Every structure is written in structure tokens, then in C-alpha cells.
Ligand SMILES: Nc1ncnc2c1ncn2[C@@H]1O[C@H](COP(=O)(O)OP(=O)(O)OP(=O)(O)O)[C@@H](O)[C@H]1O
């Protein structure tokens with residue numbers, strides 16, 4: 001649905017985005033991550049047709065952006081990072097303007113629907129120049145989905161939202177993803193696990209990872225490990241049986257202690273091997289590194 | 304609905320809700336009347352015509368039209384709404400046309416609000432209605448030319464003050480060209496080019512019409528100026544998508 005090939009954007013001497021290639025299909029929610037200044041917003045701005053790439057091509061639903069910008073823009077719902085609004089319009093007027101600009105036959109009806117979806121009833125008649133930051137985000141989100149586009153580009157959609165609204169919007173994004181291709185840029189890593197089916201991490205304009213959350217974990221040494229709960233006195237026997245060191249994590253169930261070991265082997269395999277050596281294993285599971293460790297590892301620049 | 308009509312509607316609503324627009328109309332009317340009656344000694348002149356009224360107009364436009372046009376793009380840039388505008392499926396030519404037309408209609412409304420002076424001349428004497436009609440028509444066209452310059456300079460910067468100053472300078476040059484004031488300094492240029500340059504001045508093209516003569520060339524002249532600066536406006540916006 002979304003195809004970006006060799007996207008590059010230069011601002012004078014700065015290369016903000018450098019030869020970025022990816023595709024996103026319908027049904028996917030792509031989490032777009034990266035440190036500040038990595039080029040996330042610049043990439044989304046190019047995909048939305050606001051900035052013209054210095055090199056590379058963009059195609060949405062098979063239509064090339066350069067060849068048919070208007071046809072492409074009809075298919076995109078874009079929420080800019082800066083959540084811009086026309087101050088002299090009320091929230092409802094703003095949504096109506098966006099709806100009409102998309103050529104919706106029943107713009108008024110759609111406005112009411114998205115006001116409902118994004119919980120905007122309270123500020124419906126308020127001038128957008130005076131609404132709070134969270135409402136600005138939600139109003140921009142509502143404007144992005146008003147024409148029910150097959151492609152959604154959301155630049156930090158949950159920035160400034162209260163915890164309830166964050167959850168609400170995440171759920172909404174997940175629901176919407178059934179028949180849409182969605183790219184969400186964010187800095188909140190738990191959010192990525194909650195709603196994204198795939199992750200791209202950019203650093204200094206280039207893609208450093210394209211995969212799932214578990215792929216990300218696997219990138220750190222020891223990012224994927226196993227946790228075993230055995231009796232403390234069996235520790236050295238277990239180390240000999242498995243051929244690797246166990247590091248204590250704390251007390252476990254039934255007088256056992258939990259140990260971590262760095263391995264890619266499946267936990268069930270590990271407990272079977274322990275059983276062969278006559279060591280009782282109360283618990284065996286995967287240990288998952290916090291995503292932010294993996295993130296830090298990948299985006300560490302040569303300082 | 305046509306994209307340019309959607310933009311036109313949005314912009315017109317902006318004027319209707321904006322206190323600045325009312326201030327502008329008030330200042331325009333006050334100066335227009337002030338110039339005509341006080342500076343121009345309208346009563347003492349004993350003429351049942353609007354010659355005096357029209358002769359001050361270009362100088363009034365010089366400051367007031369850039370003031371209307373300065374926010375057109377600068378504001379979109381500084382508030383970031385240009386990003387919304389550019390990513391909606393409207394097409395930049397339609398947006399430029401819609402914005403220009405809305406402000407041009409606003410100027411028309413302000414111009415029509417000077418009607419009491421027309422009533423006054425008809426009350427005082429029996430003027431020839433021809434020059435009044437053609438004068439108003441051409442005045443609006445000339446206002447469009449000023450406005451197109453202001454649209455262009457507004458697209459150059461997110462700062463409304465800079466946009467204002469730039470368009471006053473450009474419009475001032477266009478006013479001076481008509482008087483041939485540059486002839487002395489530019490006499491190294493070929494005579495043909497000098498004639499062409501002085502032909503580019505706003506005022507001679509306008510004055511014809513205030514005497515009741517509508518010359519098609521004057522109409523084409525102002526329309527070309529408008530189209531030229533709106534194309535420049537589009538080029539500038541195109542350029543900002545590149546960088
Ligand atoms: N209009 C511009 N002119 C010059 N440089 C720019 C422009 N826009 C962005 N940049 C530069 O491009 C780089 C990428 O910026 P971008 O906004 O895409 O980062 P980001 O990944 O969205 O960061 P953040 O997480 O802070 O939102 C930065 O170095 C920024 O300074």
C-alpha cells in the first residue's frame with residue numbers, strides 16, 4: 001500500500017533522510033522510531049506530499065506521488081507533528097473544512113462521527129486557537145481519519161494525551177488497522193508493543209532495523225535470554241549441564257531461585273536438558289530485554 | 304465543491320470573523336474620505352466628478368493592500384497550517400486562486416463602501432456616470448495588481464512585517480515607474496527598454512479609466528501583472544516544498 005524507494009531528503013548540507021526504502025501493506029501498523037532529529041517527521045512529510053524528496057520515489061496504492069499528487073493525497077490521512085489548526089475556526093468548522101477539502105459527499109455526517117470517535121464533543125464549538133494541547137492532537141487525529149483513508153500517517157499521535165486518551169487512541173489505531181496501512185511515529189516504546197505489528201528504527205536518516213519487537217530485542221547481546229527457576233544448590237550442576245553461566249535474578253517459586261542465561265535455545269528444551277541431568281526445574285521461560293535497552297544499543301552514535 | 308471555492312469560503316469567513324478586517328475597512332474609508340475632502344479640497348474644487356477621489360487611491364493602496372495581503376501565506380507558514388493545506392487533495396493553483404480571490408473580493412467590499420461619496424457628487428451636481436463606473440472598475444483591477452504583489456511577498460517569508468515591507472517596496476517601484484522618475488538614472492539603457500519600463504507603471508493605466516476611457520490594453524495590463532505575480536507566488540511555494 002505504501003511504497004518508499006530510496007527516499008532521500010537533503011536540507012542544504014544536512015542529509016535528514018538517507019536512502020530509505022520500505023513498504024507497508026494493508027493491515028500493518030508500522031512503528032516508526034528513532035532518536036530526536038533522526039528524520040522521522042521529514043520522512044512522513046515526504047510521504048504526505050508536503051516535502052518533495054531530493055531523491056527516491058513514493059507510491060501509494062500503486063500511484064506515484066510525483067505523477068498524481070492529488071489522487072495520492074485523497075488516499076492519505078496525515079497528522080502532522082506540530083498539530084496545526086486554523087485559530088479562527090471552531091473545531092467543528094475545522095473538521096468540516098477538511099471534510100469538504102476531501103470532497104466528502106456527506107461531510108457534515110462524517111464530522112459528527114469523528115467528533116464522537118475522538119471524543120471532541122466538549123470542544124465542538126470552541127475556537128481551535130484556545131483548546132488544550134491534548135485536544136489539539138485529538139482534533140488533528142480526527143481530521144486525519146475523516147475521509148476514512150486507506151493510508152494513515154501519524155506523527156506522534158499520542159503526544160500530550162492523558163493516559164486514558166492514550167489508551168483510547170491506541171485501541172482506535174489498532175481497530176483502524178484492519179483495513180488500512182498505518183505508520184505511527186512515536187517515542188513511547190510500550191506503545192509500540194501495544195499497537196505495532198512491525199518496527200522501523202531510523203538513526204541519522206538511515207534505517208537501522210526493520211522487523212518486529214522481538215527482532216529488536218535480538219539485536220542487543222543478551223537481549224534474548226531464558227529464565228530458569230531451580231534450587232540454589234543445583235546452580236553449579238546446572239551450569240555444567242547446560243554449558244553456560246547462570247546469573248541470579250532473585251527468589252522464585254517453591255524455595256527456588258530464578259537465574260538468567262544468555263541463549264537462543266527454547267525454554268522447554270532447556271528444562272528437558274536439566275531433567276536429563278536430574279535437576280528439577282520449576283519454571284522456564286523467555287527473558288525479554290526492555291525495548292529501550294535495545295533501542296539505545298541500536299541508535300547509539302559514535303560519540 | 305471546487306477546491307478554490309472551498310478555500311474562498313474559508314478565507315472569507317476568516318475576514319468576517321477578524322477584527323483586523325474591520326479595522327482595515329475603517330482606516331480605508333477614513334483615509335479615502337480624509338484625502339478627498341481635506342487634502343483634495345473636494346468641495347472647493349467645484350467639480351462634480353471623482354477625479355480627486357481616484358487620484359489619491361494608488362497611494363492609499365500602496366500601504367493598505369500590502370497590509371491585507373501580508374498574512375495570506377506568512378500566517379499559514381508561521382502557524383504550520385501550510386502543512387495541512389499542502390497535504391489536502393486541493394492542488395496549489397486552486398488554493399492560490401481561492402486565497403487571492405477572497406482577498407480581492409474583500410477589497411471590492413471595502414471599495415464599494417465608499418458609495419457615500421458617489422451619492423455626494425450626485426447630490427451636489429450632475430456628474431458623468433461613465434468615468435465613475437470605469438474608475439471604480441479599474442481601481443479594483445489595480446487593487447488586484449497590488450494584492451498579487453502582496454501574495455507573492457507573503458509566500459516568501461513567515462514574517463508578516465517583512466512581507467509587508469517587501470510588497471510596499473515593490474508596489475512603490477511600480478508607482479514610480481509610471482512617472483518616468485528613473486529615466487535620469489537609467490539613461491544608459493536603450494530607449495526602447497526605458498519606454499517599456501515606464502509603460503509598466505500602475506498609474507498611467509489607471510488614469511485613463513478615471514477619465515471614462517476603458518482601454519482593453521489597460522485591462523490586459525493589470526490582469527497580466529496579477530497572473531505574473533501569482534505564478535511567482537506558486538513558484539515560491541513550490542520552492543519551499545523542495546527545501
Ligand atoms: N526545513 C528544514 N530545514 C533544515 N533542516 C531541517 C528542516 N526540517 C528538518 N530538518 C533537519 O532534519 C533532521 C531531521 O528532522 P526531523 O524533524 O525529521 O526529526 P525527527 O526524527 O522527527 O525528530 P523528533 O523525534 O525530534 O521529532 C534534523 O536534523 C532537522 O534539523
Ligand SMILES: [Mg+2]
Pocket residue numbers: 040041042081155
Ligand atoms: Mg518528529
